[in-house]
Amino acid sequence: MASAKLTAKDLLTLGFPSGKPVTIALQLIDTYYTDLARNHQIELLQDVLTAPEQYKLQATLGPLAQAILTQKSSGPIELKPGKQKFAIYGGENIEGGALHQMELAMRLPIAQAGALMPDAHQGYGLPIGGVLATHNVAIPYGVGVDIGCRMCMSIYDIHTGFIDKNQDKLKKMLLDNTRFGHTSFKRPMNHPVMDRPEFSELPIVREMKDRAYQQLGTSGGGNHFVEFGTVEIHDVNNDHDLPKGKYLAILSHSGSRRLGANIAGYYTKVAMDACQLPPDAKHLAWLDLDTEAGQEYWLAMNLAGDYASACHHQIHERLANKLTEQPMAVIENHHNFAWKEKDATGKEVIVHRKGATPAGKGVMGIIPGSMATPGFIVRGKGEAASINSASHGAGRLMSRTEAKKTLSLPQVRKYLQKAGVDVLGSGLDEAPMVYKDINKVMASQQDLVEVVGTFHPKIVRMNGDEKYIEVD
Structure with a gap:
């Protein structure tokens, strides 16, 4: 039986610098050394990696040796000098750390345009709420760890009074049909996304297939939720021809679970190895989409986004079955992603929206x-200055650590009781007071979106002890 073919991951494990050296090494093996056993292929490549100077004049291995020497000798990539212009929305409520991160991102030589949303706060690499357009490169930490994290809403032709009359029934429905954090269903539902070829073709994805299947239809921890609430449609000019009025709705927020996190972690390391940036900008390392690593990341990112969507669809399907009703409309959008779009001049750009809609x-x-x-x-207005983007939520006002030190359980319960909301699970770090005023955030982006409808949460399910902050 033939030995397994060498992959980029194999070479990175051997200590090869990612990028051009890996691409050239694999091409050389495929062209000249397919008759060698796999272990001899590895030995040959290790010899070149250990002493590239001895091979740089060889006709066959010289290009590989030269690529290794060039990458080793090259210093950090220079950033653009001075501050670059980018649009800021709601700047008076954005912390300095997020502004600094966006300023740094705009100095990357591959940055074409940028914008900062009113819910922005500091993260890793690109700030949460940061939007960055680049040319033919993807920044794994410009996308984020929870790839394809999204919102999904199902709207039902059920009178809103149904919630008040069925509080206990709806709470049980959420507890029985949703899973968060490390918990999962004993028998996950099947979904076509698990048959995608990427699960066999991409090593880092292949390793996660079993875990991804176990987590199908579940939500993460942190600020992820599934909730019943009421939605009022104000504008009949919507994609779903919804009449004005009030309806029952289910809203969920979650992402690609461990699958997305592992993809982000692996390709961030690959990018940082290939793209030597100054220390304060290292998390903004990118992958050229013309390279093997860049193409792999793009495929893996899109798979993670589709997987996140599948999880939401299963969440909503389970709840629809228990309601014995089908929704009149389903609205869905995602963030923590990169899109191929056209800029104002018609040129294709890669738009990273890390926590932006x-x-x-x-x-x-x-x-x-x-x-x-x-x-x-x-409904988006297509504002070019924002790179056709808006905020993805209210945005944090208080860190998780600060929230736990500052807030008390009685204080949060009183707040929720006044708002008429029951919460199953969660903790003090997700209390309403840790977020910015959503009305101020929306006021800061009137040029970016117009409001079609308003949703009010009533029964909220999050990760944690389901009795932790439930209102008595």
């Missing part, structure tokens, strides 16, 4: 508040 002209989306404040169905 697509808001091209006519594009529908959902911008949530907190567990006790309104969320909004919106």
Whole structure:
């Protein structure tokens, strides 16, 4: 039986610098050394990696040796000098750390345009709420760890009084049909996304297939939720021809679970090895989409986004079955992703939206508040200065550590009781008070989106002890 073919991951494990050296090494093996056993192929490549100077004049191995020497000798990539212009929305409520991160991202030589949304706060690499357009490169930490994290809303032709009359029934429905954090269903539902060829073709994805299947239809921890609430449609000019009125709705927020996190972690390391940036900008390392690593990341990122969507669809399907009703409309949008789009000149750019909602002209989306404040169905206005983007929520005002030190359980319970919201699970770090005022955030982006409908949460399910902050 033939030995397994060498992959980019194999070479990275051997200590090869990613990027051009890996690409050339694999091409050389495929062209000249297919008759060698796999272990001899590895020995040959290790010899070149250990002493590239001895091979740089050889006709066959010289290009590989030269690529290794060039990458070793090259210093950090220089950033553009001085501050670069980018649009800022709601700047008076954005912390300095997020502004600094966006300023740094705009100095990358591959940065074409940028914008900072009103819910922005500091993260890793690109700030949460940061939007960055580049040319033919993807920045794994410009996309984020929870690849394809998204909102999904199902709207039902059920009177909103149904919630008050069926509080206990709906709470049980959420507890029985949703899973968060490390928990999963004993028998996950099947979904076509698990048959995608990427699960066999991409090593880092192949390793995660069993875990991904176990987590199908579940939600993460942190600020992820599934909730019953009421939605009021204000504008009949919507994609779903929904009449004005009030309806029952289910809203969920979650992402690609461990699959997305592992993809982000692996390709961030590959990018940082290939793209030597100054220390304060190292998390903004990118992958050229013309390279093998760049193409792999793009495929893996899109798979993670589709997987996240599949999880939401299963969450909503389980709840629809228990309601014995089908929704009149389903609205969905995602963030923590990179899109191929056209800029104002018609040139293709890669638009990274890390915690930002697509808001091209006519594009529908959902911008949530907190567990006790309104969320909004919106239609994008296609504002070029924002790179066709808007906020993805209210944005944090308080860190998780600060929230746990500052807030008390009685204080949060009182707040929720006043708002008329029951919360199953969660903790003090997700209390409504840790978020910015969603109404101020929306006021800061009136040029970016128009409001089509308003959602009010009533029963919220999050990760943690389901009795932790439930209102008595």
